[in-house]
Amino acid sequence: MSDGRNRRDTDWCNDRGDTDWCNDRGDTDWWNDRGDTDWCNDRGDTDWWNDRGDTDWCNDRGDTDWWNDRGDTDWCNDRGDTDWWNDRGDTDWLTA
Known part of the structure; x- marks a missing residue:
C-alpha cells in the first residue's frame, strides 16, 4: 500500500x-x-x-439479510461461529 x-x-x-x-x-x-x-x-x-440491481443491498444480498446475515449466520456480529465485529477468531478485532 x-x-x-x-x-x-x-x-x-x-x-x-x-x-x-x-x-x-x-x-x-x-x-x-x-x-x-x-x-x-x-x-x-x-x-x-439500498439496492444493488433490484435487491436491497444494505439489508439483502439476493434473498438473505446481508447486513445482519450472510447465508444463515449473523454477519455483522458473527462470521461462522465467531463474533466478527468484535472478535476475529479469538482476538478483539475492533480494538486489536
Whole structure:
C-alpha cells in the first residue's frame, strides 16, 4: 500500500496528496459522485446504498439479510461461529 506516502504531512482522511480525498477524488465529489453518478446512493442507475440491481443491498444480498446475515449466520456480529465485529477468531478485532 504505497498510497500512504502523504500520511506524514497531510490530513489523509481529507487530503490524499493535494485533493480532498474524502470528498473529492481528482475533481469529482467522490463520496457523493463517482464520475457523474451519485456514488453513495446510485451506482449507474440503481440505488447502490439500498439496492444493488433490484435487491436491497444494505439489508439483502439476493434473498438473505446481508447486513445482519450472510447465508444463515449473523454477519455483522458473527462470521461462522465467531463474533466478527468484535472478535476475529479469538482476538478483539475492533480494538486489536
